Every structure is written in structure tokens, then in C-alpha cells.
Amino acid sequence: xxxxxxxxxxxxxxxxxxxxxxxxxxxxxxxxxxxxxxxxxxxxxxxxxxxxxxxxxxxxxxxxxxxxxxxxxxxxxxxxxxxxxxxxxxxxxxxxxxxxxxxxxxxxxxxxxxxxxxxxxxxxxxxxxxxxxxxxxxxxxxxxxxxxxxxxxxxxxxxxxxxxxxxxxxxxxxxxxxxxxxxxxxxxxxxxxxxxxxxxxxxxxxxxxxxxxxxxxxxxxxxxx
Amino acid sequence: xxxxxxxxxxxxxxxxxxxxxxxxxxxxxxxxxxxxxxxxxxxxxxxxxxxxxxxxxxxxxxxxxxxxxxxxxxxxxxxxxxxxxxxxxxxxxxxxxxxxxxxxxxxxxxxxxxxxxxxxxxxxxxxxxxxxxxxxxxxxxxxxxxxxxxxxxxxxxxxxxxxxxxxxxxxxxxxxxxxxxxxxxxxxxxxxxxxxxxxxxxxxxxxxxxxxxxxxxxxxxx
Numbered sequence: 001x002x003x004x005x006x007x008x009x010x011x012x013x014x015x016x017x018x019x020x021x022x023x024x025x026x027x028x029x030x031x032x033x034x035x036x037x038x039x040x041x042x043x044x045x046x047x048x049x050x051x052x053x054x055x056x057x058x059x060x061x062x063x064x065x066x067x068x069x070x071x072x073x074x075x076x077x078x079x080x081x082x083x084x085x086x087x088x089x090x091x092x093x094x095x096x097x098x099x100x101x102x103x104x105x106x107x108x109x110x111x112x113x114x115x116x117x118x119x120x121x122x123x124x125x126x127x128x129x130x131x132x133x134x135x136x137x138x139x140x141x142x143x144x145x146x147x148x149x150x151x152x153x154x155x156x157x158x159x160x161x162x163x164x165x166x167x168x169x170x171x172x173x174x175x176x177x178x179x180x181x182x183x184x185x186x187x188x189x190x191x192x193x194x195x196x197x198x199x200x201x202x203x204x205x206x207x208x209x210x211x212x213x214x215x216x217x218x219x220x221x222x223x224x225x
Numbered sequence: 226x227x228x229x230x231x232x233x234x235x236x237x238x239x240x241x242x243x244x245x246x247x248x249x250x251x252x253x254x255x256x257x258x259x260x261x262x263x264x265x266x267x268x269x270x271x272x273x274x275x276x277x278x279x280x281x282x283x284x285x286x287x288x289x290x291x292x293x294x295x296x297x298x299x300x301x302x303x304x305x306x307x308x309x310x311x312x313x314x315x316x317x318x319x320x321x322x323x324x325x326x327x328x329x330x331x332x333x334x335x336x337x338x339x340x341x342x343x344x345x346x347x348x349x350x351x352x353x354x355x356x357x358x359x360x361x362x363x364x365x366x367x368x369x370x371x372x373x374x375x376x377x378x379x380x381x382x383x384x385x386x387x388x389x390x391x392x393x394x395x396x397x398x399x400x401x402x403x404x405x406x407x408x409x410x411x412x413x414x415x416x417x418x419x420x421x422x423x424x425x426x427x428x429x430x431x432x433x434x435x436x437x438x439x440x441x442x443x444x445x446x447x
Contacts (some may be wrong), residue, residue: 147370154366159357167351168363171344172370175377178337206379216371221289222362 002097005090009098014105023071030109031064035118042122053124054184058140058177060114061107066145066166068106069152072099077156086223094218100149107141113166129187132197136187139204140180141209144173150215154222176211179204232425240416248413251406260324263317265409268395269417270313271339276421277307278342281349282372285365294436297361300368302428304349306421309431311343335389338378345371 017023035056042052076082085095115137119126126133151168155161183200186193244265247360256263281303287296318336330336349367356363395410 063427150366151363154363157359158352158363159360160355164352164356164363167348168367171341172367174341175338175374177394210373211370214370218289218366218369222366 001093002091005094005100009085009095010101010105013099013102017102017106023068023075024106026071027064027068027106027111029224030067031060031110031114032117034060034063035114035121039121039174048122048124051185051188053118053122053126054181054188056122057114057118057126057184059181060118061111061137061141061180062144062170062173062177064110065103065107065148066139068110068170069103069145069148069169070162070165072103072106073152073156082153082156092220092223093216096149096216099153102148103145103149104141107145109134111137111141124188125190125192126184126188128192129194129197132187132192132194132201132211133184135201136180136183136197136204139201139208140176140183143176143204143207146208146212146215147173150219150222153219176204176207179207230423230426231276232243232390233252233419237416237420237423240412240419244413244416245295251409256374257325260321263321265413267314267317267321268410269414270310270317273413273417274310274314274342276418277303277310277425278346278372278375279303280425281307281346281368282375285368289362289365289369295433297365298432298436299425300365301353301432302425304346304353304364304368305428306424307346308343308350309424310417310421311339311346314339315343333389335378342371342375342378345374382425 038052038056039048042049042056046049072084073082076085086092088095114139115126118124148165148169151164155165155168158164179200183204186196194207248262248265251262251265253259254264281300282301284296284298284303288300289292318339322331323329345367349364349371352360352364352367
């Protein structure tokens with residue numbers, strides 16, 4: 001029941017998205033523009049600064065993630081469909097998991113395009129250890145998105161929600177972004193520092209466990225009037 | 226609690242008057258000299274902040290899961306007091322760092338994460354102020370997540386190599402180069418935590434009265 005509900009919510013979001021491609025295209029476009037903006041700050045006389053690639057990759061993910069989060073829930077608010085979802089006789093945490101999976105899918109696709117782009121533009125050896133990089137991206141994105149989904153869902157009913165989402169989301173998820181950046185820049189060192197990267201993946205996993213547990217636990221009381 | 230308030234104010238006042246004498250008499254630490262005296266303000270203000278964060282976290286959880294209105298008053302008080310003492314820590318820290326390390330600020334895990342804690346609780350206050358109706362729940366979630374990250378901040382210096390001393394430094398110093406300063410340290414720590422508790426009590430009462438006033442307004446309008 002739980003997994004089926006979550007997958008149904010995911011399928012619903014995917015079906016809406018497949019009609020317009022709105023969230024995916026805007027997210028990817030915004031991520032690419034963010035990378036370009038940073039290139040002006042971190043390129044000196046045509047040469048990219050060392051280590052800049054790790055930071056640029058993660059900041060682009062965080063910024064475009066915020067945009068995607070705001071957009072997916074704005075869509076639910078517009079047609080009052082969030083209320084309908086909450087009225088459904090289904091476990092509430094399952095709705096949360098479904099929404100989270102949708103956001104993770106969007107961010108995952110954005111990262112698939114973003115990572116090669118950053119590697120190419122900043123001459124960074126991001127693909128020296130693909131498995132470790134993938135582990136960092138998966139654990140980091142999960143940590144960011146699970147807090148983001150919870151707060152974006154709550155903010156649907158708040159005033160000035162567009163301002164409040166980044167204000168709440170960034171301080172709480174900065175530890176996750178720091179861990180992601182540090183882990184990625186350890187992989188960029190020559191030779192890649194695998195031990196450090198594995199340590200950061202461990203820390204990210206710890207964050208994920210804490211944040212996902214807290215989110216699942218608080219989603220029900222938060223979405224009840 | 227209310228009856229305890231006035232005597233406790235007297236106790237805190239006495240402690241704050243007495244502490245400077247005790248701090249002045251405490252032995253001067255051998256490597257840092259006189260600068261190290263800021264220790265008696267810096268460490269206790271973080272202790273007071275963690276006390277307030279714990280109050281905010283527990284209050285937020287009680288409000289979210291039990292719907293307890295009084296718990297929400299404790300959560301607001303906790304967040305405000307946490308921001309206040311965090312600010313004191315963030316001011317006294319760079320002052321000390323300038324003399325001990327030669328720079329105002331270094332981007333090391335403890336400093337960064339302490340700044341983050343401060344930002345999380347400022348965000349809590351912003352949500353309450355600008356979130357509109359129903360923002361109490363939002364704020365409660367922020368308080369809960371903030372309190373959940375605070376142990377990471379506390380342990381961050383032990384996990385990562387850092388310029389900031391480890392959490393074991395206080396007991397070690399009191400045994401080693403600062404032997405004889407246990408009592409001044411205990412007094413300042415106790416004074417700060419007690420002061421924070423009094424502020425929490427005062428702010429909680431205020432929050433409860435605000436809530437009662439709002440309820441009365443609503444009743445009157447109906």
C-alpha cells in the first residue's frame with residue numbers, strides 16, 4: 001500500500017510533466033545559466049581556478065533544485081490538488097515519498113547533463129572515479145531534496161513562500177552541500193583522494209538517515225490543519 | 226516557577242557581580258596570557274545557546290506532535306534566546322581569534338557550523354514574522370531540524386581536523402595549564418545558563434500572553 005501510493009504519486013507527476021516538460025526544461029536551463037554566471041567568477045585569464053568545478057557543480061544543483069521544488073508545489077497549489085491528495089485515504093508519508101522521488105528524478109536528470117558540462121568547461125577530471133562521484137551525487141541530492149520536499153510542501157499554505165523556501169532550506173542543507181563539495185574536490189585532486197571521498201559519503205549517508213527519518217516523522221502533523 | 230523568578234534574579238545578579246572578581250583572580254594561562262580571559266564569556270555563551278536550542282527543539286516537537294500551545298511559546302523563547310547567545314559567541318570568538326590566531330575569522334568546521342546554527346534560528350524568527358497565518362508549524366519544523374543538526378555542530382571539531390580546539394579542551398585545560406580556574410569557570414558557566422533560563426521564562430510568559438490576547442481578539446470579533 002505504502003510503496004504503491006508513493007509510486008502512484010510519482011506516476012501522476014511524471015504524466016503531468018510528460019505533457020509540458022515545464023519543470024525539467026526550466027530546471028536544466030537555470031542550472032546551465034548558473035554555471036555560466038559562476039564561470040565569470042572562477043575563471044582567470046581564460047584558466048579555470050583549481051577546485052572551482054566541485055563548488056560550481058553543487059551550487060548549480062542546489063539553486064536549480066530550489067527552483068524545481070518551488071515549481072512542483074506551485075502546480076499543486078494552483079489547482080488545489082494538494083488538498084485532494086491529502087484527502088485521499090492513503091498514508092501521508094507515502095505522498096511525501098512519491099513527491100520526493102519525483103524531485104529526485106528531475107534533479108538526477110539535471111545532474112546527468114550538468115556533470116559532463118562542468119567537467120568539460122572547467123577541465124575537471126570529474127569522471128576519474130565515476131562510482132564514487134555517483135555515490136556522492138546520490139547521497140547529497142537525497143539529503144538536499146528530502147528536506148526541500150518537506151519544506152516546500154509546508155510552504156504551499158504560507159504567505160511569501162517564494163522567499164521563505166530558500167531562507168529555510170539553505171541554512172539547514174548547507175552541511176549537505178559542504179560535504180558534497182568537499183567530497184567532490186577530494187576526487188578532483190591528482191591522484192584522487194578516495195579515502196576522503198568515502199568519509200564524506202559516510203557523513204552524507206548519516207545526514208540522509210537523520211533527515212529522511214525526521215521528514216517522514218513530521219510530514220503527517222505538518223500537513224494536518 | 227513564577228515564585229522562583231525573583232530569587233533567581235537576585236542569584237544571577239550576585240553571580241554576575243562576583244564573576245569578574247573570580248575571573249581576575251584566576252591564574253593567567255601560560256601560552257595565551259591575558260587574552261585567554263575571554264574564555265569565561267565565550268564558552269559559557271555557547272553553553273547557554275545550546276540550552277536554548279534544546280528548549281526550542283523539545284518545544285517544537287511537543288507543539289508538532291501533541292498540538293500543545295504552551296510548547297510553542299517555549300519554542301519561540303528558545304529560538305530568540307539561542308540567537309542572542311549565539312550572537313555573543315560569534316562576537317567574542319573573532320575577538321579572541323584575532324589575538325590568538327592573528328585573524329578574525331577562519332573557515333574551519335566549528336566556526337562555519339556555529340554560524341550556520343545562528344542562521345537556522347534567525348530563519349526560524351523570520352518565518353514566524355513573515356510566514357503569515359499557520360507559520361507556527363513551519364517554524365516548529367525549522368526548530369526541530371535545527372535542533373537535530375546541533376549535535377553535528379558540537380561534534381564537528383572532533384570529527385574533522387580543525388583550528389578550533391576540541392570539545393575535550395575545557396576539562397584538559399582545567400587540569401593542565403589553567404589549574405585553579407575551575408571555580409571561576411563553573412561560576413561563569415552557571416551564571417550564563419541561569420541567565421538564559423530566566424530570559425527563557427520571561428519570553429515564554431510574554432509569548433503565552435500574546436497568544437491569549439490574540440485568542441481574545443478573535444473571540445471579540447466573533
